[in-house]
Amino acid sequence: MKQAIQYMIISALAFTFLNVFVKSLNNFGVYQIVFFRSIGSLFFTIPFLLKHKISLLGNKKGLLIMRSIFGLISMTLFFLSIKYIAMGTAVSIRYIGPIFAALFALLFLKEKIKPIQWFFFLMAFLGVLVLKGFDTELEIKGMVFALVSAVFVGLVYITIRKIGNEDHPVVVVNYFMIISAVIGGLLSINAWVNPVGKEWLILLSLGVFGYFAQLYMTKAMQAGETNQIAPLKYLEVIFTIIIGLVWFKEIYTIWSLVGILLIISGLTLNIFTKKK
Incomplete structure (x- = not known):
């Protein structure tokens, strides 16, 4: 259990630094950032698959492409959102993706949702409403980008469920990174900015x-x-808020913190309930 907690803390920190570096790349368009985000991961996924003699093409090609497109849209919109609103707010809104996943599972996979889960979903959505309704400094454009990103996160979860164990997890990620690199690269050609010095390292x-x-x-x-470890992923929100305050001088009102707390509480309680 101690090792699992350590792993989740490392994961949360890595996600946080990813958010911070994306936020700092003001000179670059979102598609170019998506391109470099994807290329960097391919240095790990392709050698892994080749070393273990796992087919890069996978088995459920249609679903793998669909998952990649959903993931690309979600990632692009999330990167856009943190250009407009505080990172901690954007991360919190993106994390309501599992709620959309549960709704899509109800519609398409005929999975059941417990009555108490609806209450926790409502709590999380109330947090989003509090963020926008009471935080006058929150820009609506960034809010919409983060919310739609969460919808596509839900579609990603459902697609991965449909893929199941038919394909290796690294194959799924590799498809996502290849398609994101190609589309991100093509869309960034007209607005390409040549990185200089440490910008190469950051990208x-x-x-x-x-x-x-x-x-x-x-x-x-x-x-x-799962029910003990999964809530720890919301450490990313806390880490991101702290770095945002110190590094970017981001401002969080009392209402924005209340909204974030409602979102995290609703999602955490849902995890415990679903596990039971």
């Missing part, structure tokens, strides 16, 4: 942080009980 590190964030989150889930 290429996006994929490294993204890869290890997901790797250690997976290790944590494998090493500990």
Whole structure:
């Protein structure tokens, strides 16, 4: 259990630094950031698949492409959102993705939702409403980007469920990174900005942080009980808020913190209820 907690803390820190570096890349368009985020991860996924002699093409190609497109849209919108609103707020809103996943599972997979889960979903959505309704400094454009990103996170979860064990997890990630690199690269051609000096290091590190964030989150889930470990992923919100305050001088009102707390509480309680 101790090791699982350590893994989740490492994952949360890696996700946090990914968010921070994306926020700091003001000179670059979102598609170019998506391109470098994807290229960086491919340095890990492709060698892994080749070393273990796992087919890069996978088995459920249609679902793998669909998952990649959903993931690309979600990632692009999330990166856009943190250009407009505080990182901690954007991360909190993105984390309501599992709620949309549960709703999609109800519609498409005929899975059941317990009555108490609806209450926790409502609590999380109330947190989003509090964020926008009472925090006058919150920009609506960034809010919409983060919310739609969460919707596509839900679609990603459902697609992965449909893929099941038919494909290796690294194959799923590799598809996502290849498609994101190609589309992100093509869409960034007209607005391409040549990186200078340490910008190369920052851009290429996006994929490294993204890869290890997901790797250690997976290790944590494998090493500990889901209902005990999963809530720790919301450490990313706390870490992001702290760095945002110190590094970017981001401002969080009392209402924005109340909204974030409602979102995290609703999602955490849902995890415990679903596990039971």
